[in-house]
Amino acid sequence: MKYEELEDRMDQNLVHVRYNVEIEGPAIKPEEDDDVISILPTKEPFKSIALAVLYEDRDASLNNVQKALNDGISPIEIINDGLMKGMDAVNVLYTKGFYFLPDLMLAGDGMMEGVKECEKVLGHKSETKGTAVSFVAEGDPHDIGKNLVVMFLRAGGYEAIDMGRDVPTTEVVKAVKEYKPILLTGTALMTTTMTVFPKVVAALQKEGLEVPAIGCGGGAVRKDFVESFPMSVYGVEAYHAPRLADAIVKDHKTWKDIRKEYTNIVGEFVSEYS
Amino acid sequence: MKRFTKMAYKDPDEMVFGRAKYPTSQRWNTQIGAGYVVPEIKVAPVEGSEESKEQMVSECRNITQSACERAVSIGLPAFMLEQEHIFQQTNNPGWTADCTQAQAEILERYHDEYDIRVSLMATPADIRIEERHPGLRGSDYDNKVMESIEASAANGASCVSIETMGGKSVSDYGIARGDPKAILFGIGVLGSIDMEYMWKRIVDVCKKYDCRPAGDTDCAQANTAMFMAGGLLDKDCSHTLAALTRAIAGARSLVAVECGAIGPLKDCGYENPIIKSISGVPICMEGKNAVCAHSDLMGNLTASVCDVWSNESVYHRQEMGGTTPEVWLQATGYEAALMNTAHQTGQEKTLRDLYTLTDKYRDPQALVLAYDNAHRIGEAIVKYGKNPYLRSRAAALEAGAIINEAVDAKKMYLTRFERDSLDSALKIFEELPTDSEQFIDECLRKYSRKIAEFDPKSYEL
Ligand code: B12
Numbered sequence: 001m002k003y004e005e006l007e008d009r010m011d012q013n014l015v016h017v018r019y020n021v022e023i024e025g026p027a028i029k030p031e032e033d034d035d036v037i038s039i040l041p042t043k044e045p046f047k048s049i050a051l052a053v054l055y056e057d058r059d060a061s062l063n064n065v066q067k068a069l070n071d072g073i074s075p076i077e078i079i080n081d082g083l084m085k086g087m088d089a090v091n092v093l094y095t096k097g098f099y100f101l102p103d104l105m106l107a108g109d110g111m112m113e114g115v116k117e118c119e120k121v122l123g124h125k126s127e128t129k130g131t132a133v134s135f136v137a138e139g140d141p142h143d144i145g146k147n148l149v150v151m152f153l154r155a156g157g158y159e160a161i162d163m164g165r166d167v168p169t170t171e172v173v174k175a176v177k178e179y180k181p182i183l184l185t186g187t188a189l190m191t192t193t194m195t196v197f198p199k200v201v202a203a204l205q206k207e208g209l210e211v212p213a214i215g216c217g218g219g220a221v222r223k224d225f226v227e228s229f230p231m232s233v234y235g236v237e238a239y240h241a242p243r244l245a246d247a248i249v250k251d252h253k254t255w256k257d258i259r260k261e262y263t264n265i266v267g268e269f270v271s272e273y274s
Numbered sequence: 275m276k277r278f279t280k281m282a283y284k285d286p287d288e289m290v291f292g293r294a295k296y297p298t299s300q301r302w303n304t305q306i307g308a309g310y311v312v313p314e315i316k317v318a319p320v321e322g323s324e325e326s327k328e329q330m331v332s333e334c335r336n337i338t339q340s341a342c343e344r345a346v347s348i349g350l351p352a353f354m355l356e357q358e359h360i361f362q363q364t365n366n367p368g369w370t371a372d373c374t375q376a377q378a379e380i381l382e383r384y385h386d387e388y389d390i391r392v393s394l395m396a397t398p399a400d401i402r403i404e405e406r407h408p409g410l411r412g413s414d415y416d417n418k419v420m421e422s423i424e425a426s427a428a429n430g431a432s433c434v435s436i437e438t439m440g441g442k443s444v445s446d447y448g449i450a451r452g453d454p455k456a457i458l459f460g461i462g463v464l465g466s467i468d469m470e471y472m473w474k475r476i477v478d479v480c481k482k483y484d485c486r487p488a489g490d491t492d493c494a495q496a497n498t499a500m501f502m503a504g505g506l507l508d509k510d511c512s513h514t515l516a517a518l519t520r521a522i523a524g525a526r527s528l529v530a531v532e533c534g535a536i537g538p539l540k541d542c543g544y545e546n547p548i549i550k551s552i553s554g555v556p557i558c559m560e561g562k563n564a565v566c567a568h569s570d571l572m573g574n575l576t577a578s579v580c581d582v583w584s585n586e587s588v589y590h591r592q593e594m595g596g597t598t599p600e601v602w603l604q605a606t607g608y609e610a611a612l613m614n615t616a617h618q619t620g621q622e623k624t625l626r627d628l629y630t631l632t633d634k635y636r637d638p639q640a641l642v643l644a645y646d647n648a649h650r651i652g653e654a655i656v657k658y659g660k661n662p663y664l665r666s667r668a669a670a671l672e673a674g675a676i677i678n679e680a681v682d683a684k685k686m687y688l689t690r691f692e693r694d695s696l697d698s699a700l701k702i703f704e705e706l707p708t709d710s711e712q713f714i715d716e717c718l719r720k721y722s723r724k725i726a727e728f729d730p731k732s733y734e735l
Contacts, residue, residue, distance in 0.1 A: 003627045016636040020506040021687045101510040102452030139361035192324040
């Protein structure tokens with residue numbers, strides 16, 4: 001029988017189901033989502049500033065911020081009550097499945113553009129919740145996961161120092177000395193590069209350095225391996241990174257606590273072998 | 275350099291697994307694409323083996339020995355072992371030499387003793403780093419890659435392949451932001467330029483030895499899109515955009531063949547069916563028996579026109595059924611046996627069609643790789659065969675048309691996100707300049723400003 005005839009005979013639903021299509025709800029406007037409403041500021045100019053971020057409109061974001069600055073609004077308020085609120089709303093929509101990674105990236109670009117304008121007026125870097133350092137293990141070129149981690153940390157209000165990929169362990173140690181991060185994140189995708197993590201820990205210990213936690217993640221990395229040496233926690237999803245950082249900054253959690261309370265901290269069930 | 279402007283296969287129905295228009299023959303009496311499918315096994319070295327050359331050589335020896343033992347104990351007529359080298363092996367070509375030699379020795383011993391057809395594909399790592407001076411060309415790392423290719427060829431590899439990553443800085447940016455123009459530029463233009471630079475040299479090295487230049491894969495780019503696209507419920511990259519990205523990769527990975535590679539093209543190049551339709555070279559593919567390595571949405575479909583069937587990669591460790599080289603070679607071995615039985619009984623086209631139909635409408639990424647559609651994309655590519663930019667653009671537009679037709683026929687269903695990103699990508703592609711220079715100028719201006727890692731000098735632009 002010919003291919004086309006075979007094809008026309010098939011009841012696809014008994015072979016595969018596109019669940020993403022099946023479960024799709026009605027289209028909504030982002031600003032009409034209940035959770036977004038509770039986050040978005042109601043007063044101007046903050047409302048427009050937040051909305052421009054939500055709509056991923058880089059130019060509008062910039063214009064709004066410049067206008068507000070000219071009107072004498074404090075740059076700190078613009079960041080905290082406008083730009084960051086917009087980004088919080090974007091994060092909510094991503095977690096709920098309405099927004100996708102490109103939305104996050106573009107909204108993040110818009111937000112950063114606005115923050116830079118504010119910093120020009122401030123004359124210095126704006127306050128962040130804390131500094132994190134992110135690297136990809138020495139010998140490993142896989143950096144997509146790390147890029148996501150950096151992006152989520154920044155969107156979550158942290159300064160994230162991006163050390164790139166294939167980062168020598170000595171450089172990681174130097175960065176810890178220089179930035180005293182509240183969280184160090186390492187990514188490795190190969191069996192033969194995840195072995196770098198315990199080396200980083202040993203090198204830090206040798207220098208008498210400590211960080212509250214080293215989040216170790218990436219394709220090949222296994223939880224049992226990560227928990228076989230100190231200072232480390234196993235990281236599952238890139239968007240967990242700011243939640244781990246929050247737990248450290250707000251609740252003073254250490255790597256020991258995070259290992260035990262991971263599911264609570266990230267706010268979703270994570271299976272043992274993820 | 276020759277460019278393809280005609281199809282090797284006039285009719286997609288001629289394409290089938292186990293048979294290629296231009297089969298290749300290798301040492302140890304192995305032919306690829308000559309009427310039978312060869313199972314492939316690939317195992318990642320265990321943690322800690324990167325510490326010293328001795329440990330790595332011993333690791334490679336163990337993997338090879340296990341695979342050979344299982345192959346003869348279950349009666350496989352042929353198999354291919356691929357070794358993907360890690361950073362330390364490529365950075366130390368002496369390691370490559372010794373590892374390859376150890377593997378070749380064992381394979382040869384089994385070939386001599388049992389007359390089993392064996393093949394060793396060596397895959398040095400592309401360890402070049404664009405953002406580190408002097409970039410992709412002429413760096414120490416660049417030299418090490420070439421030395422490792424030579425060390426593989428000189429020490430008994432049947433063939434060499436590589437996953438080159440030119441253009442990745444730009445395509446990564448495009449994939450994360452859903453920017454189709456950056457994807458087209460990063461893969462179709464920059465990727466093609468870099469492949470030409472790499473593959474002319476690889477082919478020259480291979481000519482000196484009894485070693486075939488096999489092929490490349492767009493793992494660094496199209497697979498990045500595919501992995502980000504993930505499963506049906508993931509939210510990182512649109513599956514329609516990933517499908518267009520795959521079509522563009524077809525135009526890019528073809529460059530290896532244009533430079534003299536003869537196959538089998540490397541397993542993780544999901545774009546390979548497109549290249550087979552254009553060039554007639556045999557291809558490795560992976561799908562359901564690579565679940566140990568990753569998940570995809572076309573586990574059967576990818577087998578339909580393969581010549582080598584791979585497990586992609588697995589940790590080296592013990593499973594209940596044996597060590598992983600044993601277990602996973604057994605999995606690919608039995609699947610190849612099914613395909614070979616189909617050939618022997620004249621049922622190969624039926625099996626091919628069943629493989630295809632199980633996944634064709636599971637996802638747009640699968641749809642564009644169904645062999646009839648892969649052939650259509652191939653035709654779009656050869657129409658503009660001489661120009662890497664125009665043929666990549668044509669591939670993307672054709673893939674878009676294929677998806678849209680299936681949607682209209684109510685066979686393919688899309689989410690709003692998939693629908694919207696497809697519409698906007700196609701609109702962008704349609705409006706792009708038809709002049710290559712103009713496109714490149716625009717992209718250089720836009721992306722060298724936005725992407726810190728992107729270095730036009732690495733592409734002589
Ligand atoms: C794309 C890819 C490449 C691209 C990389 C492009 C890039 N910019 O990164 C390229 C082509 C360059 C590449 C090269 C190689 N690759 Co590769 N590659 C992949 C692939 C297909 C996808 C990886 C990926 O990006 N995943 C998506 C990202 C988002 O996932 P992720 O990084 O894991 O991050 C997620 C989580 O882990 C988490 N996360 C990560 N870090 C952290 C940190 C914290 C704190 C937290 C909370 C979370 C977190 O967040 C993300 C999810 O939200 C995988 C296949 C696979 N199954 O993974 C192979 C794979 C990783 N590669 C592999 C290999 C062997 C190689 C090569 C050595 C092959 C070769 N010989 O050429 C070379 C490396 C060469 C070298 N220099 O050494 C093997 C590794 C096997 C092993 N276990 O050792 C894999 C598994 C493929 C396979 N099965 O064979 N590769």
